[in-house]
Amino acid sequence: MQNGVERIVKLDQLLLDPNNYRFQDDPTFQFAQALRFHETMVQRKTFERIRGEGINDLKASIRHNGFLTFERIIVRPYERGDLFVVIEGNRRVAALRSLKEDYEAGIDVPPEVVSVFQELPVSCVESDDSALHLSLMGIRHVSGVRQWGSYQSSKLVSELHDEHDLEFSEIGSRLGMSTREVTRRYRAFKALRQMEEDEEFSEYCERRMYPMFHEAVSQPMIRQWLQWDESSSEFKDETNLRHFYELIASIQNDEGLETKAKITTANEVRELKTIIGSPEARMVLSDPNRSFAEALAVAKTEELQHAWTTQVAEANKALAGIPALELRRLEPEHLAVLETLSQTLQDVLDTYRRLARS
Known part of the structure; x- marks a missing residue:
């Protein structure tokens, strides 16, 4: 993956990314136009959103330890002027902006932090390859130390595959994930998107449901029940799919009465x-x-009722595998076990015959 060019820039030259993936699980999220990132209101709203998610711990760390530069902020050139869009490091930039506001309001900020406002080391990715930009974000936030939510990471996987034609194996290599997990996240994102686009159920679809779809596409029996189609990346059994949606969504009827979801977790x-x-x-x-x-209790009761057949088959296999030499050296207690087993089997057969005659 391409390395960035080391630059020294002013804090005011950096633009927070208003389309940060961390925001995209919010139902109110809307994309900002790429050529308007520099506008004051766009930057203010992005800063307030990041601050609302919590940067006080980061501010306190920078104030106490200074701004640590060994982990570079990664940026790309912006289309206008000598500005740069932050690819990786939006929280750190927001924390520095907040500290700069404190300083300009007369609050004491350590001199070594103030100096960073004018001379901030960054790594600038000169390439305009958007797939590279996405991958650089994902390295830290999909499998790294400050991970995004599952919805955001699956959306990134989907974009890298659908819009940038990357194979699942290549995406996995870039993001530090197994190909199998990349495939699951892609399927789950598409399954959730299918509900989002469903004419009847779209209003009940929420991005917080992603973990349930991730589990659904991970279970072969459920994929088969809903008829997952790999070529179109969607479920094909409309009847069972409707039933599944009704299970995971709280739905209001025409009278305004709400039916609570029966399934709420992965x-x-x-x-x-x-x-x-x-x-x-x-x-x-x-x-x-x-x-x-109640439904699960019924199913598990049936499982227990049929479990004896497997256990008997295993016992039969074990008996058939006893070597002749071992049989000749049976201890009395071992012989007693076999005789008890024989008597139990005879009692079961006798009971069956009596029931069959009645």
Whole structure:
């Protein structure tokens, strides 16, 4: 990946990125036009948004320790003048701006920090390759120390694949993720986007639902139930998909009454695979008067009822595998175990025959 050119710039030359991925899970987020990043209101709103997420700890660290330059702020040239857009380091730039405001308001700021306002070391990526810019952001925030939320990272994966034609393996190499996890995040983002674009359910779709879609595309049985299509990156079973949406969304009917979502966490989506394998449990889940927990209890009861067949098969395999030499040297207590097993088997068969005759 291309290295940046070391530069010394003034703090006022840096533009916060109003389209920062960290903002994009907010339902009120709207993209700013690229040629308007420099406008005062655009920068003010971006600064206030970052400050609202919390930079006091970062300010305190810079005030106490000075501005540490070993981890460079990464920027790219802006289209106008001698300005630069911050690719990586928006929180640090916002913290420096806040300290500069404090200083200009007469608040004491250490001289070594004040000097940074005029001479700030940055790494400038001269390339206009937007895929490179996205990758540089992702290195720190997808698998790095200050990670974005899952929605933002999956959106980045989707953009790198769809808009920049990068293969999943290449995206994984750039972001420090496995190809398998890149694939899951891409599928989950597309599945969530499918609900966002659904004519009937779009109003109920929320980006906080992303973890549930990530779990849904990660479970082979659920992917099969919803008929995930790899070529179009969407679910194809409209009936089951509608049912899934109804399970994860709180929906108002025509009378204004709200039906609460039965599934609200990724863990419950994981458990859904147990329910869809049981016709009786599926009926319970479809009943508006019964809960997800009740449906899961029915499914797990069925699992326990059928577990004995597997256990008997394993016991039979173990018995068949006892070597002849071992049989000749059986201890009395071992023989007693086998005789008890034989008697238990005879009792089960006798009970079956009596029930069959009645």
